[in-house]
Amino acid sequence: MHRPPTAATDRAAELAALRPGLADAVTAELPGARAAVLTRLWRALAYEPLPWITRRAAAGDALTLYLADGRRLGGPAADPYATDAYVEEVRLGGTVYDDPARLMTDLAVPHGTAFAIELAHSVSSLALSRAGRTGDAESSAREWPTTDWEWEQRVVDGHPFHPNCRSRPGFSAAEELAYGPEHRPVVRLRAVAVEAGECRVSGEWPDDLRDGTALLLPVHPWQARHVLRRTTADLTDAHPLMSLRTLALPGGPHVKTALSARLTSSVRDISVASVTGSAALSAFAETVAERTDGLLHVTRTLGAATADSPDLAAVLRESPQAYVTPGSGERVLPVAALATTGLPASPVWLASFARLALTVGLRLLELGVALEAHGQNLLVVLSARGEPLRLVYRDLADLRISPARLARHGARAPEVAPRMLTDDVTTLRRKLFGALVAGALAGTAGSRAALGAAMAAAASDLPHTGDLVPLLHEDVPAKALTLMRLSPGTPGDQWTRLPNPLS
Template identity: 50%
Template structure:
């Protein structure tokens, strides 16, 4: 799986500065960026109980002899941020392979993945981890596990197992925090492999009939993601967060979704779904993930799934041939119409999916407008229309 993550040398399809990481020197790029293949030595910062906020089942392997929290810190963060916060590195490290997001890493000795704070602006946001995200990590994980349970195993959520942050002046520090997350490879059966969709877009599978393969993938993908959207959970299902389990013949088997911090949850829709017999939410989720605004939910799912995940696969299989790409989009659109007719209760959602312009993040504007990091949106023609 790590090899697939490192095979991606292009970045976001809507961002011409996709590999721009302000704050990294050339040496930092070579040392820390996944596409250059180097492993990373995470600093393990020892935090006594009075200086740590920890939630969930913090791993025993990340505790010191006195039971204190060992917080994984990215080496760039340890070099640039630790000195200004009054913390002293211990010299104890953990070797890990950087994944697509740069700041999430897979320990070389196996086990859960580690999402670390990295106070750089990459794509659209500064990649720290707020105190709210630390406190919310187990709750959002439990909620998503609950709502995907009725989906018959077509979609698995990589659970947030624990989260922690250093306390600075009594408050969790967004620059020194980490989330321990289940690996997407957990639960694989013999002969199966899991790859991010971005890797499949960059290195298309060798198949005699891309349209048939995409049809199978679309039939696997639309029902669970539209069911969740209709019921109150919009996933940010772009090519980095959405992964695909393949069998020995490279046929799609099931989906895996990772990185729960940027989903959007609608309490209003969850309550409606519960009244109709769906799963009743049982986890107290708070913070920026909460929104009942239908526009916010549509942007979150459609901009990522259609614009990035499906768009990347069509581009990869099509190879620049517009006639081939049009044929592939027709296959995807047919499956979308079929699933939407059955699963989407709100006619406005069906129109947003199948008729209206596609919302996508205006990433170049977000980088150049000089405003604080945050989402700006634009619209492009909808390939499903």
């Protein structure tokens, strides 16, 4: 049985010096973390168009992958929508592997060595994230948070289907504990003072983030330490949200900071174009949301500013808490946090949620707006009894907008970056179905059987648009997350197709 690579050993040594009481807990979590990442990797090997896999053969509860070099890789039958860690080991040739990083190293495929390092980091970081949270699952199902940031911090495992679910290259264990939302820290934001004439601003920049003629741009402390070469000053305490770089200000809005680190797949900065177009895009999204009969709200972008650099920029966004009826007992939480409530275990509840989410997604897609409605961007408002009432969407930068579809409904596309505009039906459906079905709904359901049952129960009530038949009967598009990490020279998203859960 292959043991963890040096990333786990190095992390253990760092923790032994930093937090001796936590080191043993992290070591105990390593087997579960390896299985969780291996399960995500096995999904990719089973379904993504990886060029060095020539054939796949399923027989009963087993799956065999035939590699281009003649070797065979065997493991359990793969459920593309499963979230539980069900893959504890696979066999390559005559060798058994329980460690995804060691497996990727020994597969010896192009760019596999670099990806193996990321997988090792994902395992060690996931073990760190899980350590110290024993008992939280039981208590969190009983006690619901009252603040938006507490809901965000209940998501411990990160992306439900990405092998790099907790990969944060460039972060030490001390920095993960200090900044990772799952560790529930309070983060002291920094600020850089930039003369207003040197900044591009969209929307309104608040007075309390000004100093005379200068704008105070909030900066994540990791960014201040590792990237910026400018003087920073203390700004305020804040609570990190799921994306790590977005934080809830005390009693105020959420602030998205530039954080030039690779988190999961992408380097997280804030482009100048996304800042300059943010006000127009926010106003457009508000107008579009009004066409959903109150089923969807969009968090408004209050202001955005950049010092003409993606490394020094910030976006102020309305808190989703604004869409909870005061005194009603309602809660608003990211879809990714639903698993911590125990609600998805009910097939009736899951069908109700699927009906709400698919109805909103199809209505907007017909109108000409494809939401990237994954478990982080999409939030749900629950009644005091836990019923799904309506949705909230945030982070508009990755929408896809169809000018032709909008025109058919008497609307015009906003002035946004050209990459956001397309009339290509494949691109539009990939954006929505890949995020909503293969992401948010699958991550909530936790298995192909549960997802299929929920969609079947909701199907007769969904809007009869031109996109309904592909949704119900065609394979589901999903980002080929591992292929993308193994193709560093190929820009943009790459895709695969998963079996429709209704088939």
